[in-house]
Amino acid sequence: MSKSTGIGASVKRVEDYRFLTGRGRYTDDMTRPGQCHAYIVRSPHAHARILSIDTAATLAAPGVLTVLTGADMVADNIGSLPCGWLIHSRDGTPMKEPKHLPIAADKVRHVGDQVAVVIAETLQQAKDAAELLDIDYEELPAVVSPGSVETAGTAVHDEAPDNVCYDWIWGDKDKTDAAFAQAAHVTTLDLVNTRLVPNAMEPRAAVGEYDPGMDEYTLTTTSQNPQLIRLLLCGFTMGLPEHKVRVVAPDVGGGFGSKIYHYAEEVIVVYAARRLKRPVKWTAERSESFLSDAHGRDHLTHVELAMDPDGLFLGMRVKTTANMGAYLSTFSSCIPTILYATLLSGQYKTPAIHAEVKAVFTNTVPVDAYRGAGRPEACYLIERIVDVAARELGIDRAELRRRNFIPPEMMPYDTPVGLQYDSGNFARNLEDALALIDYDGFPARRAESATRGKRRGIGFASYIEACGIAPSNVAGALGARAGLYDSAEVRFHPTGSVSVMVGVHSHGQGHETTFAQIVSERLGVPMEKIEIVHGDSAKTPFGMGTYGSRSLAVGGMAMMKAIDKVIAKSKKIAAHLLEASAEDIEQDGGVFRVAGTDRSVDIAAIAGAAYVPHNYPLDELEPGLDEQAFYDPKNFTFPNGTQICEVEVDPETGVVKIVRFAAVDDFGRVINPMIVEGQVHGGLVQGIGQALLEHAIYDEDSGQLLTGSFMDYAMPRADDVPDFEVKTNEVLCTTNALGVKGCGEAGTIGGAACVMNAVCDALDIGHMDMPASPERVWRVLRDSRPAMAAE
Amino acid sequence: MYTFSYQKPSSVADAVATLTGDDDAKVVAGGMTLIPTLKQRLAQPSALVDLGSVPGLTGIRRDGDALVIGAMTTHATVAADATVRSALPALAALAGGIGDPAVRHRGTCGGSVANADPAADYPAAVVGLGGTVITDRREIAGDDFFTGLFETALEPGEIITALRFPIPKRAGYAKFRNPASRYAVVGVMVAETAAGIRVAVTGAGASVFRVAAMEQALGGTFSPAALDGIRIEADDLNTDLHASAEYRAHLVTVMARRAVEAAS
Numbered sequence A: 001m002s003k004s005t006g007i008g009a010s011v012k013r014v015e016d017y018r019f020l021t022g023r024g025r026y027t028d029d030m031t032r033p034g035q036c037h038a039y040i041v042r043s044p045h046a047h048a049r050i051l052s053i054d055t056a057a058t059l060a061a062p063g064v065l066t067v068l069t070g071a072d073m074v075a076d077n078i079g080s081l082p083c084g085w086l087i088h089s090r091d092g093t094p095m096k097e098p099k100h101l102p103i104a105a106d107k108v109r110h111v112g113d114q115v116a117v118v119i120a121e122t123l124q125q126a127k128d129a130a131e132l133l134d135i136d137y138e139e140l141p142a143v144v145s146p147g148s149v150e151t152a153g154t155a156v157h158d159e160a161p162d163n164v165c166y167d168w169i170w171g172d173k174d175k176t177d178a179a180f181a182q183a184a185h186v187t188t189l190d191l192v193n194t195r196l197v198p199n200a201m202e203p204r205a206a207v208g209e210y211d212p213g214m215d216e217y218t219l220t221t222t223s224q225n226p227q228l229i230r231l232l233l234c235g236f237t238m239g240l241p242e243h244k245v246r247v248v249a250p251d252v253g254g255g256f257g258s259k260i261y262h263y264a265e266e267v268i269v270v271y272a273a274r275r276l277k278r279p280v281k282w283t284a285e286r287s288e289s290f291l292s293d294a295h296g297r298d299h300l301t302h303v304e305l306a307m308d309p310d311g312l313f314l315g316m317r318v319k320t321t322a323n324m325g326a327y328l329s330t331f332s333s334c335i336p337t338i339l340y341a342t343l344l345s346g347q348y349k350t351p352a353i354h355a356e357v358k359a360v361f362t363n364t365v366p367v368d369a370y371r372g373a374g375r376p377e378a379c380y381l382i383e384r385i386v387d388v389a390a391r392e393l394g395i396d397r398a399e400l401r402r403r404n405f406i407p408p409e410m411m412p413y414d415t416p417v418g419l420q421y422d423s424g425n426f427a428r429n430l431e432d433a434l435a436l437i438d439y440d441g442f443p444a445r446r447a448e449s450a451t452r453g454k455r456r457g458i459g460f461a462s463y464i465e466a467c468g469i470a471p472s473n474v475a476g477a478l479g480a481r482a483g484l485y486d487s488a489e490v491r492f493h494p495t496g497s498v499s500v501m502v503g504v505h506s507h508g509q510g511h512e513t514t515f516a517q518i519v520s521e522r523l524g525v526p527m528e529k530i531e532i533v534h535g536d537s538a539k540t541p542f543g544m545g546t547y548g549s550r551s552l553a554v555g556g557m558a559m560m561k562a563i564d565k566v567i568a569k570s571k572k573i574a575a576h577l578l579e580a581s582a583e584d585i586e587q588d589g590g591v592f593r594v595a596g597t598d599r600s601v602d603i604a605a606i607a608g609a610a611y612v613p614h615n616y617p618l619d620e621l622e623p624g625l626d627e628q629a630f631y632d633p634k635n636f637t638f639p640n641g642t643q644i645c646e647v648e649v650d651p652e653t654g655v656v657k658i659v660r661f662a663a664v665d666d667f668g669r670v671i672n673p674m675i676v677e678g679q680v681h682g683g684l685v686q687g688i689g690q691a692l693l694e695h696a697i698y699d700e701d702s703g704q705l706l707t708g709s710f711m712d713y714a715m716p717r718a719d720d721v722p723d724f725e726v727k728t729n730e731v732l733c734t735t736n737a738l739g740v741k742g743c744g745e746a747g748t749i750g751g752a753a754c755v756m757n758a759v760c761d762a763l764d765i766g767h768m769d770m771p772a773s774p775e776r777v778w779r780v781l782r783d784s785r786p787a788m789a790a791e
Numbered sequence B: 001m002y003t004f005s006y007q008k009p010s011s012v013a014d015a016v017a018t019l020t021g022d023d024d025a026k027v028v029a030g031g032m033t034l035i036p037t038l039k040q041r042l043a044q045p046s047a048l049v050d051l052g053s054v055p056g057l058t059g060i061r062r063d064g065d066a067l068v069i070g071a072m073t074t075h076a077t078v079a080a081d082a083t084v085r086s087a088l089p090a091l092a093a094l095a096g097g098i099g100d101p102a103v104r105h106r107g108t109c110g111g112s113v114a115n116a117d118p119a120a121d122y123p124a125a126v127v128g129l130g131g132t133v134i135t136d137r138r139e140i141a142g143d144d145f146f147t148g149l150f151e152t153a154l155e156p157g158e159i160i161t162a163l164r165f166p167i168p169k170r171a172g173y174a175k176f177r178n179p180a181s182r183y184a185v186v187g188v189m190v191a192e193t194a195a196g197i198r199v200a201v202t203g204a205g206a207s208v209f210r211v212a213a214m215e216q217a218l219g220g221t222f223s224p225a226a227l228d229g230i231r232i233e234a235d236d237l238n239t240d241l242h243a244s245a246e247y248r249a250h251l252v253t254v255m256a257r258r259a260v261e262a263a264s
């Protein structure tokens, strides 16, 4: 029987009432007394020197309060937007870290770069006045294609004349070379992991406020991690003391990574609010989002897989060029390195792996983590080359995977790329997925499709990801400039309700429900009496926020620790109230009982005693029932699974339709199956989006973003995706007490690989690059027509 | 958006008068094309003349052997209308395949035709069905109406009041949608009318065009196979991110065959 409450129950999302009734409170909903509006003037050029900015006409326009330029920021010592991860090149030199001022001061480096900010009483006035701004640019040649930056003949930053940010290596080269020397077969593949625009439903927005009386600042912003933004705002860009700065991320309408970073606009509104002593609001228009939200992916990769005669993997070599865009966004440098190369073992016992990653600057929007962040890129190349290898060797693709899986008996398993997988039963996920999709029935379905003139294909992706980057000291040794713990405070109120303040942030994940389910089960308090508070630096303890599927595995564990402290203290209070010794108190949810007796007290009474301590051991215990904890995990967690999809290709038009999709995932313990299923669906849709539809395309010469609106950038819609059949296989994580692994990114990690494997199968080809859009598929078929005729 | 004055005329004559007196005034119908253009500051009309409450511009009626559809009738209305679905199902299907529900509930047939977007569906209906564009001052044959990329035979200040479609013996529309915008990459209307076979292609070129070779072939036998081997030249076709001219040329034949298959 399924539970109706607590851990494991599909409890309806408590946050949905306000969202579905239009009562969510988003940043753009905030209107402050005296608020004025910022309009950001963005560069129309990919690369140009700013020769002069004449602001006179703008300043004279109706309603204009001020015009800010990079020069103003420089004069006021506003700092550079920092990068949170230091990577070293193979020669030991640190990555090139050019300045990234919130408003460009010397050069603009991508179309959409901030050039000036016009602030006026109304947004309309600011826009009107912005048209009067006279900016004189000297256009420079643009570096656009990441594959040819070194010969581009122009430098995005003077600090990196060859446009290389770092040239990093990972793994054991000698061992890998030795493995290739013994190989019976080597498969090679060149592939592109396309650039994507995250496109959260809610565009970014920020409101800056300054209280001159108290010398206090408030920033309301669309962030996945308000505490981190406060740290960066205080420590790097604005140079303010934290106790004077509050950062609030209220309801946030999706992030997918793009709202992790400290963005220029956050600095701009805070800085402008101080100068004007008035609240300043900025909200992105959708076209601005395309040009200023950090993009995702954008890798060029060459990969080689060495195998023995039976198809056992002996070694893998990977060479990747990763496009960083024009500046280093907050976590950009660790995505194609620490979150990518460390995952190159996948689910396989490949003994030797070596990776070379060159990160390059181009005159394009900065690239950073996008749902999955590095791990989808790793999964895509692994799962693609495994399929190509199977095709070359004539081995069934499921069978080749089976032969190479790390078996459960080998757990914990040390990969050759630096991770220790704690748990997982990869083969079982594959077998279950094969059963769900009815793999054996595929030939018949393929034949049936053929009678309708359609080509059917099936594809797998057996993915593994690493979530909840940890522990902090290891991350630090790898270059992280921040800790990666999280925090929670459990405040049990005098009359029995509970507020839990968490350092992670919910922007679609449903923490207000899932976290409350854990509290409810552990403390025996009904859901209605629990509130999960997040997103306000003035309310929550310091935490690192939500990304990388870390919230439950890290933030949830911090909350567990705080709950344990509440329970420990409650036992002592119960012992006092029941005149027993604390060791004899047994806890079951909200009931504290003297072992072996029927004498008990419930947690509400305990809280009452703690806050009205008349009958209370005041000499031993502090009053109150309010505990806080920080948690730094021992290891990453490793969600894993197998996704299988079937596609039908219309050879006349090249249209690919996904007709079946099954996903079997091991997320460790599942707190809320309904929410997990939703996360899987959403992730898969984004994977499908990349495989079939989405593609951010720049003009090679001008550096203009050609897909700068939804009229050209194709987002997946409901009718582009099939019904998903999903299932979870719980193998508890062994490195955290909840046994949880994380589910936020899984769908995206395998999704694109899975679909492309099915497309290549349908087309009977080794490889084609994403997206498998109609014309590209049609061309592949047309160009392989002689082979088709020979069939 | 730049500022403009907003006019709400109570008759077509009023609207025409306002437009005639002000060269920079513009008609607004569903606003699906015009409003985004204004928001992006790509146009600066002095006034918007809203046809929304002008009486007599909406509705669908049968007029002998033809359907007459008021210019302000939305795509959703056309798609769902019982008369259209029985007399001219190809037109209902065309209207029902435009954009997304929001666009279909605001966008109008008059606006679509007046706008003459090369990727719009309605031009294929007007030309492919041998329709007529009715304005405040005259009737313009569909064949003469679309004169180029976003260009029509409309005079400044001229307002479309209705479209008239003769009811064909059978007709079919097949569209290859742009995966992002859902406009037509290629859309083909095939109709067997009293005056003969008509094949009109939208999306592929600067403006809707007819394909004589296909009309001839279908005049022989009205079957998909009749179109086999008829290729149209890619030379003058559109190329964009989603489809090259070559691919569009190929799609014209594929969509024409499918339109014949769908014809009823």
Ligand SMILES: Cc1cc2nc3c(=O)[nH]c(=O)nc-3n(C[C@H](O)[C@H](O)[C@H](O)COP(=O)(O)OP(=O)(O)OC[C@H]3O[C@@H](n4cnc5c(N)ncnc54)[C@H](O)[C@@H]3O)c2cc1C
Binding pocket: B026, B027, B028, B029, B030, B031, B032, B033, B034, B035, B051, B071, B072, B075, B097, B098, B099, B100, B103, B104, B106, B107, B108, B109, B110, B111, B112, B113, B114, B115, B119, B120, B121, B122, B158, B159, B160, B161, B181, B182, B183, B184
């Ligand atoms: C996301 C999106 C997807 C779309 N997809 C499709 C699609 O798949 N297929 C398709 O065909 N269309 C598509 N459209 C276009 C849409 O269906 C409308 O037909 C189109 O926007 C014009 O109609 P409207 O009523 O909105 O006109 P408006 O935007 O109000 O006006 C458009 C132009 O026509 C003029 N005008 C309007 N009415 C008249 C009139 N009666 N007389 C003279 N001039 C007039 C206006 O002055 C203006 O210049 C799409 C639009 C959007 C925004």
